[in-house]
Amino acid sequence: MLTTATRPPCPPLQHTETPFILQIDGSTDEKLDVCFTPSHTSIDALPGPTSARRAPVDELVAGYPRLAGFMSLAPETVILRRFTALNIQNLLYLQAELKHLETELRAQEKFDAQTEKGKRQMYARDWFWLSMSEEDEDGRQWGIVKRMRGVLKEYNEALLQQQSLAKLQTPSKSALRTVQDWLARPTDGNYSLIGRDCRIWGYRFTTTDQARDLINPLANREDRFSAHLLSYLLPTSKTSTASQSLPFLRESALEAQLQRCSVICRITAIVTAVIASLLPVVSVVILYSLSSMKARLGVMAGFDTLFAFLLAGCATVRRGEVFAATAAFAAVQVVFIGTSGGGNGNGMG
Secondary structure, eight states: OOOOOSSOSSOOOOOOOEEEEEESOTTSOOEEEEEEOSSOBSSOOOSSHHHHHSOTTTTSOTTHHHHHHHHHHOGGGOOEEOOHHHHHHHHHHHHHHHHHHHHHHHHHHHHHHTOOSTTGGGTTTOHHHHHHGGGSTTOHHHHHHHHHHHHHHHHHHHHHHHHHHHHSOOOOHHHHHHHHHHHHOTTTTTTOOOSGGGGTTOBTTBOSSSOSOEEOTTOOOOOHHHHHHHHHHSOOOOOOHHHHHOGGGHHHHHHHHHHHHHHHHHHHHHHHHHHHHHHHHHHHHHHHHOOOHHHHHHHHHHHHHHHHHHHHHHSOOOHHHHHHHHHHHHHHHHHHHHHOOOSSSSSOO
């Protein structure tokens, strides 16, 4: 029996009728006003110039089809749940089942080894007799082994899947806000998902209903410098009247923004490559121009700090890699200081 919830799982749909002007004939000025709700139109869309103007996403059925079409426009918007707790719970169940099978197998092995009936004493020494016991009435141990194989395979596959899931990056704040804005916009998502999964992405100005284990499996892994630059140069645009009145322009605008992101990422890659190539040369030139050993050591310390700061801030590296690269950079400078007598003196201050 269905019961009415006191609070709907998601904001209700706003079924407000909006005039939609449909061009009947491209050669005349005759138009027809059709009223439609966000979930469906009152008449089927007619093929022609008007249907070509509208974005393919808007032509999809409201709900999962339209949301999938929107996410297909940009990999950064493919945001899903990892279901970390459920995956761990599944691993715990499989682990417990394997433990029971292991205990049962060890007990059966001891029982068969102490039984003189048939070939049971050979089960632990010869796989052939163990596998042949399936045809006899003494095949309990072989049955446990076959059950254990299936559970072990499922357990190992689940472990490897969890290892792969752990490597997936979390979505950026801007990408999550883009999805939240699209779901809330009346001309797009309009909160068309009404099931229990409608709160997975949360809402624009609240974080209470947002899932905590979101992942972005298709997003390109960008360096930190590019990510910060994109957040400043391409902020998330708010819903405007123009985007609501011209739905067929939203897809092209998104593609233009993605193209700008690609250009910015290429520029940052070139800048970081130039900095990486010039920094060692500049440090050697400055060290060569100094005659005081104290000044050289101070400059070397400054360049090492700058190198570590740029490496940690502009590249996606681990802490151990930062230490290793900085040590290698310092070693080059130490070798130069030890072998060079200085450009303006004997190298002693």
